[in-house]
Amino acid sequence: xxxxxxxxxxxLTLREAARRxxxxxxxxxxxxxxxxxxxxxxxxxxxxxxxGTMTSGEARLVASLLLNLIMFGLSLIAAIGTAxxxxxxxxxxxxxxxxxxxxxxxxxxxxxxxxxxxxxxxxGGGYVVLAGLAxxxxxxxxxxxxxxxxxxxxxxxxxxxxxxLTLALLLSSVVSTMASGIVAVGLFGxxxxxxxxxxxGGALGNDGVESVGTVSRILLPTDGLWRGAMSAFQDPIALxxxxxxxxxxxxxxxxxxxxxxLAWAAVWIAMVWALTxxxxxxxxx
Amino acid sequence: MSTADAPPxxxxxxxxxxxxxxxxxxLPPSPALWxxxxxxxxxxxxxxxxxxxxxxxxxxxxxxxxxxxxxTTVIKMLLGLVRPxxxxxxxxxxxxxxxxxxxxxxxxxxxxRYQPWLTAAEVLGLHVRLAGADIPRxxxxxxxxxxxxxxxxxxxxxxxxxxxxxxxxxxxxLVARPELVVLDEPTSALDPLGRAxxxxxxxxxxxxxVAVLLNSHLIGEVERVCDRVxxxxxxxxxxxxxxxxxxxxxxxxLHLTALGADGQAxxxxxxxVEREGEWFTVGLSAEDDGTTVPDLVRDLVALGARVHAVxxxxxxxxxxxxxxxxxxxxxxx
Numbered sequence: 001x002x003x004x005x006x007x008x009x010x011x012l013t014l015r016e017a018a019r020r021x022x023x024x025x026x027x028x029x030x031x032x033x034x035x036x037x038x039x040x041x042x043x044x045x046x047x048x049x050x051x052g053t054m055t056s057g058e059a060r061l062v063a064s065l066l067l068n069l070i071m072f073g074l075s076l077i078a079a080i081g082t083a084x085x086x087x088x089x090x091x092x093x094x095x096x097x098x099x100x101x102x103x104x105x106x107x108x109x110x111x112x113x114x115x116x117x118x119x120x121x122x123x124g125g126g127y128v129v130l131a132g133l134a135x136x137x138x139x140x141x142x143x144x145x146x147x148x149x150x151x152x153x154x155x156x157x158x159x160x161x162x163x164x165l166t167l168a169l170l171l172s173s174v175v176s177t178m179a180s181g182i183v184a185v186g187l188f189g190x191x192x193x194x195x196x197x198x199x200x201g202g203a204l205g206n207d208g209v210e211s212v213g214t215v216s217r218i219l220l221p222t223d224g225l226w227r228g229a230m231s232a233f234q235d236p237i238a239l240x241x242x243x244x245x246x247x248x249x250x251x252x253x254x255x256x257x258x259x260x261x262l263a264w265a266a267v268w269i270a271m272v273w274a275l276t277x278x279x280x281x282x283x284x285x
Numbered sequence: 286m287s288t289a290d291a292p293p294x295x296x297x298x299x300x301x302x303x304x305x306x307x308x309x310x311x312l313p314p315s316p317a318l319w320x321x322x323x324x325x326x327x328x329x330x331x332x333x334x335x336x337x338x339x340x341x342x343x344x345x346x347x348x349x350x351x352x353x354x355x356x357t358t359v360i361k362m363l364l365g366l367v368r369p370x371x372x373x374x375x376x377x378x379x380x381x382x383x384x385x386x387x388x389x390x391x392x393x394x395x396x397x398r399y400q401p402w403l404t405a406a407e408v409l410g411l412h413v414r415l416a417g418a419d420i421p422r423x424x425x426x427x428x429x430x431x432x433x434x435x436x437x438x439x440x441x442x443x444x445x446x447x448x449x450x451x452x453x454x455x456x457x458x459l460v461a462r463p464e465l466v467v468l469d470e471p472t473s474a475l476d477p478l479g480r481a482x483x484x485x486x487x488x489x490x491x492x493x494x495v496a497v498l499l500n501s502h503l504i505g506e507v508e509r510v511c512d513r514v515x516x517x518x519x520x521x522x523x524x525x526x527x528x529x530x531x532x533x534x535x536x537x538x539l540h541l542t543a544l545g546a547d548g549q550a551x552x553x554x555x556x557x558v559e560r561e562g563e564w565f566t567v568g569l570s571a572e573d574d575g576t577t578v579p580d581l582v583r584d585l586v587a588l589g590a591r592v593h594a595v596x597x598x599x600x601x602x603x604x605x606x607x608x609x610x611x612x613x614x615x616x617x618x
Contacts, residue, residue: 004417008411008414008415012400012411016400016402096398097396097397097398098397098398098400100366100394100396100397101392101394101397101399101412101454101457102415103366104364104365104366104387104390104392104394105412105415105416106384106385106386106387106388106390106417107384107415108384284366284367284368285361285367
């Protein structure tokens with residue numbers, strides 16, 4: 001009974017994404033982004049600057065910087081897309097009475113929630129992985145740069161999306177549809193800014209400011225995972241060239257992620273999911 | 286205790302086991318729906334206060350009461366959609382907290398919406414899967430035909446009018462071969478033809494032994510199809526019983542002239558009297574064996590009254606309902 005419910009609801013969630021034209025809107029946005037970046041990267045090679053023609057090493061540095069920048073754009077699209085898809089999922093269906101007819105069937109509410117979550121994970125994660133891979137191929141074709149660990153990077157980007165949509169689901173089980181999407185995206189942005197602030201603190205040697213980034217990365221693991229993904233995409237020489245004083249630069253990451261942090265991200269997702277399930281199962285519809 | 290000490294297990298051929306199995310088979314089936322002492326508070330307001338009711342297998346029960354009486358809240362508690370503060374629920378012989386209890390339940394909510402991006406046929410398919418039923422496509426289409434939506438099976442639900450959504454809701458409630466159907470205001474958005482269709486559907490469900498709990502404002506509808514009625518008022522059961530029990534009080538209207546004091550006393554002895562000019566309405570007791578009216582007329586004539594007309598009158602469910610609710614309001618004030 002449980003597996004059937006989970007799969008049915010997951011399929012329904014994916015079908016909703018397709019029918020509501022979310023997929024097509026995202027696809028169009030992504031194609032535009034990829035085309036623009038392909039054009040930009042092709043101009044990068046043999047670019048004339050005031051210092052003369054860029055060396056291939058410089059081009060690789062700029063390429064890995066830009067790759068991270070575009071990946072950030074993709075993760076932002078995925079974040080906003082899934083947050084606004086996850087919001088209506090619970091709050092909207094409870095408000096409109098769609099939940100009423102589904103929950104009156106012989107289904108456990110936790111199974112319905114798991115199905116929705118899996119559908120959203122497949123959608124958001126799938127989008128990030130496919131669009132990110134396309135971007136990596138565009139960069140490889142135009143400037144010949146291949147990131148050191150593309151699979152790890154894409155997996156971490158997908159994990160970042162999963163964190164955000166899990167948060168959006170929790171919010172949508174307690175506040176209204178619009179509020180949940182806005183709060184989730186707002187928190188995502190705030191954590192990213194806090195991470196940049198922490199990076200600047202680190203570069204300046206100010207422990208107090210640096211801890212802002214550390215604490216925010218623990219409270220909401222999106223920024224930590226994003227930094228892990230960046231370090232998997234960037235040219236390892238880039239950071240050396242930038243020098244230690246540039247550690248605060250938002251589109252380069254200093255270190256790969258520790259297994260402990262990854263484990264924490266997994267625990268975080270499980271905890272937030274369990275809270276959502278608890279709040280959803282006690283809710284009157 | 287080791288297994289060696291345990292008495293030998295009785296096999297299926299054992300006479301005692303066969304007798305026990307027969308005993309269980311012969312037990313009367315549990316009610317389709319049963320609840321006891323349901324209570325629900327929203328903040329300071331008590332929405333439902335100690336409601337107990339039951340719907341037998343194959344029985345059609347109407348739920349009546351004014352707005353805000355707690356009818357929809359009771360229905361939602363019966364279906365596990367709202368958590369009661371206290372009280373017990375059994376659905377088709379299983380505790381209401383067990384989702385499997387709802388496997389044989391079809392539900393048409395009062396306010397609802399289906400996924401607007403699905404077609405009518407897809408909505409039915411979704412609910413068949415969620416119910417864990419195996420219903421062939423022809424039969425699913427038959428449900429749409431029954432509610433007059435066969436031609437719209439492949440249209441998206443988002444373009445349906447309120448009335449068509451309600452028809453679809455009825456099809457969804459019926460599609461998974463339910464043993465119990467709960468209809469919450471099933472005709473609120475329907476035209477008179479649609480209302481007649483719903484009445485026919487409920488009657489055919491009763492014919493097939495499916496239990497129905499029907500919440501409706503349309504008393505005439507309830508009166509026509511229900512075996513029993515439960516009246517809720519301010520979260521409590523104000524009255525319940527079969528229609529014969531609730532409507533048991535019959536009346537007789539008499540057109541009388543030349544009625545003396547003796548005649549008036551004789552009228553009052555037969556039952557409560559209401560007078561409008563020369564018309565007198567006398568309430569008759571439920572235990573009346575059919576002799577009260579002829580005896581009354583004979584005595585009135587003997588007392589010199591001139592009898593112009595004697596008309597039997599039956600209290601409608603509406604009047605009875607209003608009487609119950611007004612009596613309840615009077616008790617409180």
